[in-house]
Amino acid sequence: MLAQSALLVGERVRLAALDAEKDAAAIAAWSHNDELLRLLDTDPARMRTAAQTRQDTEELQGKEQPKDSCYLFLIRALAGDRPLGLIDLAIPEWPHRDGWIGIGLGDRADWGQGYGTDAMRVLLRFAFTELTLQRVSLTVFGYNPRAIRSYEKAGFVVEGAQRERLRREGRRWDMVLMGLLREEWERVNTDALTTR
Amino acid sequence: MRSQLGDLNLYRGELVRLAAMDPEQDADAFARWSHDSEYRRLLDSDPARPERAAPIKADMEKRAERGDDNGFGVHTLADDTLIGFVGLWIASWTSAEAFVGIGLGDRAYWGRGYGTDAMRLALRFAFNELNLRRVSLEAFSYNTRAIRSYEKAGFRREGTQREWARRDGRRWDVVSMGILREEWERASV
Amino acid sequence: MNPLFESPRLRLAPPDPETDAAIESAWTHDGAYLRLVDTAPARPLSPSQVKKKYEQLEKEKEKDFYFAVRLREKPVEGPEGLGRLIGFVRLFWVDWMHGAARLNLGIGAPADRGQGYGSEALELILRYAFEEMGLHRVAAEAAAYNTGALRFLERHGFRVEARRRQAVARDGQRWDQVMYGLLRSEWEALRAAAAVPAGLAAPQSNGAQGG
Numbered sequence A: 001m002l003a004q005s006a007l008l009v010g011e012r013v014r015l016a017a018l019d020a021e022k023d024a025a026a027i028a029a030w031s032h033n034d035e036l037l038r039l040l041d042t043d044p045a046r047m048r049t050a051a052q053t054r055q056d057t058e059e060l061q062g063k064e065q066p067k068d069s070c071y072l073f074l075i076r077a078l079a080g081d082r083p084l085g086l087i088d089l090a091i092p093e094w095p096h097r098d099g100w101i102g103i104g105l106g107d108r109a110d111w112g113q114g115y116g117t118d119a120m121r122v123l124l125r126f127a128f129t130e131l132t133l134q135r136v137s138l139t140v141f142g143y144n145p146r147a148i149r150s151y152e153k154a155g156f157v158v159e160g161a162q163r164e165r166l167r168r169e170g171r172r173w174d175m176v177l178m179g180l181l182r183e184e185w186e187r188v189n190t191d192a193l194t195t196r
Numbered sequence B: 001m002r003s004q005l006g007d008l009n010l011y012r013g014e015l016v017r018l019a020a021m022d023p024e025q026d027a028d029a030f031a032r033w034s035h036d037s038e039y040r041r042l043l044d045s046d047p048a049r050p051e052r053a054a055p056i057k058a059d060m061e062k063r064a065e066r067g068d069d070n071g072f073g074v075h076t077l078a079d080d081t082l083i084g085f086v087g088l089w090i091a092s093w094t095s096a097e098a099f100v101g102i103g104l105g106d107r108a109y110w111g112r113g114y115g116t117d118a119m120r121l122a123l124r125f126a127f128n129e130l131n132l133r134r135v136s137l138e139a140f141s142y143n144t145r146a147i148r149s150y151e152k153a154g155f156r157r158e159g160t161q162r163e164w165a166r167r168d169g170r171r172w173d174v175v176s177m178g179i180l181r182e183e184w185e186r187a188s189v
Numbered sequence C: 001m002n003p004l005f006e007s008p009r010l011r012l013a014p015p016d017p018e019t020d021a022a023i024e025s026a027w028t029h030d031g032a033y034l035r036l037v038d039t040a041p042a043r044p045l046s047p048s049q050v051k052k053k054y055e056q057l058e059k060e061k062e063k064d065f066y067f068a069v070r071l072r073e074k075p076v077e078g079p080e081g082l083g084r085l086i087g088f089v090r091l092f093w094v095d096w097m098h099g100a101a102r103l104n105l106g107i108g109a110p111a112d113r114g115q116g117y118g119s120e121a122l123e124l125i126l127r128y129a130f131e132e133m134g135l136h137r138v139a140a141e142a143a144a145y146n147t148g149a150l151r152f153l154e155r156h157g158f159r160v161e162a163r164r165r166q167a168v169a170r171d172g173q174r175w176d177q178v179m180y181g182l183l184r185s186e187w188e189a190l191r192a193a194a195a196v197p198a199g200l201a202a203p204q205s206n207g208a209q210g211g
Helices: A020-030 A034-040 A050-062 A115-130 A145-153 A182-188 B023-033 B037-043 B053-066 B114-129 B144-153 B181-188 C017-028 C031-037 C047-059 C117-132 C147-155 C184-194 C198-210
Strands: A013-016 A070-077 A083-090 A098-105 A135-141 A157-168 A171-181 B016-019 B070-076 B082-092 B097-104 B134-140 B156-167 B170-180 C010-013 C065-071 C084-095 C100-107 C137-143 C159-170 C173-183
Touching: A013 A115, A020 A050, A020 A083, A034 A098, A070 A115, A083 A115, A098 A115, A115 A135, A115 A145, A115 A182, A135 A145, A135 C159, A145 A157, A145 A171, A157 C137, A157 C173, A171 A182, A171 C159, B016 B114, B023 B053, B023 B082, B023 C047, B037 B097, B053 C047, B070 B097, B070 B114, B082 B114, B097 B114, B114 B134, B114 B144, B114 B181, B134 B144, B134 B156, B144 B156, B144 B170, B170 B181, C010 C117, C017 C031, C017 C047, C017 C084, C031 C100, C065 C117, C084 C117, C100 C117, C117 C137, C117 C147, C117 C184, C137 C147, C137 C159, C147 C173, C173 C184
Parallel strands: A098 A135, B097 B134, C100 C137
Antiparallel strands: A013 A070, A070 A083, A083 A098, A135 A171, A157 A171, A157 C159, B016 B070, B070 B082, B082 B097, B134 B170, B156 B170, C010 C065, C065 C084, C084 C100, C137 C173, C159 C173
16 A cells, blocks of 8 residues: 555645636735745736736646646645645656745745645655655745745755845845755655555 | 766667657658558557658647657668657656657668667667656567567567457457666666 | 957857758757756757747747857858857846846857867857846856866856755766856956956966955
């Protein structure tokens, strides 16, 4: 038997499919959280309406990219099934088995509650046990020390930083590169691999 | 340029080289080969029928646009004639497996090691560049020459799908073959 | 003002689909070239695929500055007398808001390598990045097996900013991906140092190091 039966369910959240129709309103509301946008992306922070978000999502999901190159999930709270945020894993070049992770929780009130940590734990398990990746990567901005700490807790190691890669509020900030190897993840997650 | 990679020239074998398929130049040859019913019946289970160049060209263009197609034209090293094709179809990236298909349309090159050489190049691409774990193929039991060539390239018989095909009023088995990365590495040291 | 597109031996020009596609297609049939130039699975491109690529680049030209590198030799070959195509240089993922871009460069034919063309093309594109586009930084990357590229970047002032461990798999081995960056300030200091006239190099060397 395989060790994992509930692959996409954590202790507090589950990773669900994104429904362009039903989830657009919630995602559009998150785009008014300017702090989130500036922690998440290098693009100028822009708000989106529900209709725009629906269209973005449909475009993204309808894109003619190979199905296995991008996994996008809606993070839902186990209690009440409320949508909390988005998490995605992109594998641009499969031969190298390196996946890039992006994660964001939409509502400030949900930050620091352990939802993100749990979602990351579930996604890492998915990345290593189901997708059989060799490593996962992410970038995080120098002005986001809380995220860096949280990724370190999840096992990521700082591998370097692109110096002065970002300009925001009149200052230059580094873009930190983090990575987590399969072996490192396996050492602390032996239970995910053993059949009970 | 200096490099620590050992095996830099991926596409050159001893008799053939692999090249991108060029819809403009290659479609005519594929159309010509499709008039050879024996070739077609060795290749796949579709009812053999001759084809025009135009739809073949359109199909090649569609593949070329994808950008992640692993199909190659097989050209002789001696005079760069296009003599066939070899292609890998990724069955699953997570299990890192591909199916390989190969065909030499030009009969003058059958039974002379050209196919085996092209297959060796396809395997090198599969294991050294795409980093796959196994490569699989299927062959009709009546295609004994191909099966011998696959064995020479390192494939092992893994099973038989009994009476899978029906041709000339008979039923034929399909032989499943595979090669694992470790086997390939041992053989290519 | 110094010419932006010409160095002593080279010229930056747009790619010409009619003449260049066949040449670039030939480069991509050399597996060594593809595996040194980036980490994408090395697949040869037909001339028509190369043409499609040029069309695509034209569509994305706000964020992708792609130049053909041509030889200013005589007699002049190539389209409109612009010279024989020997390689490409490219600033991509241009992030205007933050003033950053990523660099890639390739000299296509083995016979054209090892002659300093890469360095000359790099000098042109860096000047273009910093003085024409006004960027703040340029990034580049190379797999750890590509020792030639690592040395090339370091010789031209790029600093190692990160080692993405085991990020590249080839020939059944795992290699680090080495990430480089060059800031405008560093590039300016290097240029100032290089601009010292040969005869005066010794007395001014201390000052140049301080810049």
